[in-house]
Structure formats: structure tokens, C-alpha cells
Amino acid sequence: MGTRTLPFRKRLCPVSRQHQVIMTWCLKMARRELMQAAGNLLLYSGKYTCLLRLAEHKLHNPLQRRFFCIHVQLIEKQPKENCNLVNRLENMGVDVCMARKRQPGVLKKMITHEKGLTDFLQDKGANKNLVASVISRYPRSITRTHEHLEKKWEIWHGILKSDSEVLKVLERSPESFFRSSNIANLEKNVEFLSSVGLTSKQLARLMVKAPRTFANRMELNQQMVDYLNDLHVGLGGENTTEFVKQIITKNMFLLSQSITRVKANIEFLQTALKLSNRELLLLLQGYGADLLDLCHDYVKLNFRNIKFQLLALGCTDEQVIHFVFRYPPLLYLSPNTFSDKIDCILKSGIHIQQILDKPRVLDVGINTLTTRISRLQDIGYNFQKDGIGLLEFSKTRFEAKFKKLL
Structure with a gap:
């Protein structure tokens, strides 16, 4: 008879029967301890689910002399929306989709005070549409208690002097009233x-x-x-x-x-x-x-762009500095916006020096600039002689001046 060949694992690692029994017992005890630890962890965590992963090939191999570990992943159950609350808000005329986008966590709360908020605001003179609008735009308002509302209203009333003024502010910006708790x-x-x-x-x-x-x-x-x-x-x-x-x-x-x-x-x-x-x-x-x-980086970027653009048009460093110093809000303009407005004005034959002398002209929207320049050119207005001050006028002032020029 031929010699019986052991499987590859046993050929490399021959072990005695006694050794195998001992290792099997150790593995059973290890598994028991693991299951007990997992049970304790489940009881302790409450709302969490424990997923245990074990490298079985390491446990079954008696030659492994390494420590093993448990990989535990905690997955928090996300609470669902309070359907009763959502239905109540919809019946009140609240834009639930808007509320969900702005503060979704509020719709999951089990205790809210939307009725108390409604009664309180209506008592101050608000109508149902205003209440619904406030909740839609700032859902967290329904978490405020009546006592909280009374105290805060008293502070605001002390500043604005009347309920109607507080309601006007509330209508424009509900966040300004309800933000601080x-x-x-x-x-x-x-x-x-x-x-x-x-x-x-x-x-x-x-x-x-x-x-x-x-x-x-x-x-x-x-x-x-x-x-x-x-x-x-x-x-x-x-x-x-x-x-x-x-x-x-x-x-x-x-x-x-x-x-x-x-x-x-x-x-x-x-x-x-x-x-x-x-x-x-x-x-x-x-x-x-x-x-x-x-943002500090935004300010630096816009200044460097203004400087680069003006230097390319033949301005000096001193002119650039004086230009920005005279009207710092120019630093609000992004590089693309600044470039587009400069190009729009220069294409009409206006000289760069005229822009340096009237920096506020760059506050005007590019569409407005284009329209005004075109209308003035149609009636023969001379920018070189009469200046570009009209371009920075308000709409009312520009229309009044334009009629006089006809």
C-alpha cells in the first residue's frame, strides 16, 4: 500500500490528538466569551445594532498565535418624521417641503408647540398666513414655549415700541426673532x-x-x-x-x-x-x-485683480491705490464682474481716466450700464464733453435727466 498523504495544512503542521482537543475547547470558550460580550454590548447600547465580524480562518487555524479582535460597527437608527405633526402643519397651511429643507430635524420631534405659537402670534395681531409663513421659513419656531415667547416679545417690544413693529420684523425675518433660545x-x-x-x-x-x-x-x-x-x-x-x-x-x-x-x-x-x-x-x-x-482671501483676490486690470490699461500704482481708496466697495466686485463692467464702458469710447474719477459707476449693473450708454448715444450725448456721471444715477434721477436731454 502506498503511503497516505496528509492534507496540505496537516502536512505542514502535524499536531497530536490531545493538542487538537485542547485547541477545540479553547475555541469554544473564546466564542462563548465573545457572544456574552456582544449580548452585554447590545443591552448597554439600547438604540444601536452591533455587527460582529470575526476572522474565522484565524480561529480555526491552531497554529495562529495572534490575538484576535471584534470589529464593531454602531449604526444609529434615524428617527422618522412625526406624521401627526406633518399633517397638523399641512392643515395650518405650512409649506412642509420648505420646512423640511430648512430644518428637517424639527419634523421628527414628538413634542412641539405649534398651536401655542399660533395662538400667541394671533393674539399679537398676526393672521394665519403670517403664522404659516413664519413656520415654513423657520420651523424651529414651533419648539418655543409660551413662556419663552412672552419673555422674548417683551424684550423686542421694549426696543420696537409696538406689537405691529415686531410683527413687521417677524414677517421679514423670522430667524431674527426665533434664532436665540x-x-x-x-x-x-x-x-x-x-x-x-x-x-x-x-x-x-x-x-x-x-x-x-x-x-x-x-x-x-x-x-x-x-x-x-x-x-x-x-x-x-x-x-x-x-x-x-x-x-x-x-x-x-x-x-x-x-x-x-x-x-x-x-x-x-x-x-x-x-x-x-x-x-x-x-x-x-x-x-x-x-x-x-x-473673507480675507476674497478681498485680496479682488484687489489684485483690480490692480492687474488697471495696470494693463496704462494706469500707475498710485492711480490704482487712489481709485480703491476713494471707493473701497469696489473690492466687492469679483474679477469677472469687474472685467465685464470695465470692458462695457470702454467699448463706448469712455476713457479709463473718467472711470477713475467716477468709481461709483461700477456699482451699476452691467445690463443697466449697457442700456443707459446705448440710449445716451442714440440722442448724441457726448461722454467726453459732458462726463459719465449720469450712468451712476438712480433709476428715477436718470430718467428725469434723460427727459431733459431730449
């Missing part, structure tokens, strides 16, 4: 910003345009004000309170930004425009304040 922090912010010198009208504008200001911790707003105070003193200013008030009223979004961003933009403006401390102070108290909340 911390009443104590809201009170601190109102008190602090009033101490800075902001009037009720200015506080109201701030609430509408930059509601995050009032959701910030009061300490963060105070840090920005302190920074502006130090900046003003460092630049040689004499009326710090008025300076801070001017900056905030000119740029309502400033308090919603980080000091790092504001500081970077100020330093760039001073360096790029080669400004003295006094010139920088004048810039910030004017149009320059509008730029401080912009």
Missing part, C-alpha cells in the same frame, strides 16, 4: 449694545440683519468692541465711543465675525493701500467698514 443672554446683549451707544432703531436693524449678534455670548461681542476700542486708540483716535458706534452701524455683520478676520482685513487694507494711521482711520469710518466682514 437663551433669554438671559439676549437681555445681556441688548443691555451691552445699548451701552455702546446704539439706539433702539439701530438695535432693531441689527436684530433683523444680523440676528447671530444676539445669539452670540455677550462676552464675544464685548471682545470685538474691546478690539475696536484698542484699534482706535492705536491709530490715534480721540472719540472711541463714536468710532465703535460708527463701525457697527456701517457694518451690521461685524459682530458676527471673528476678530482674526477683521484684523486681517484691516492690516491688508493698510498695507495694500499704503495708508498712514490717520488715513486708515478715515477709511474705516467711511466705506472701509463695509469690507471688514468679508
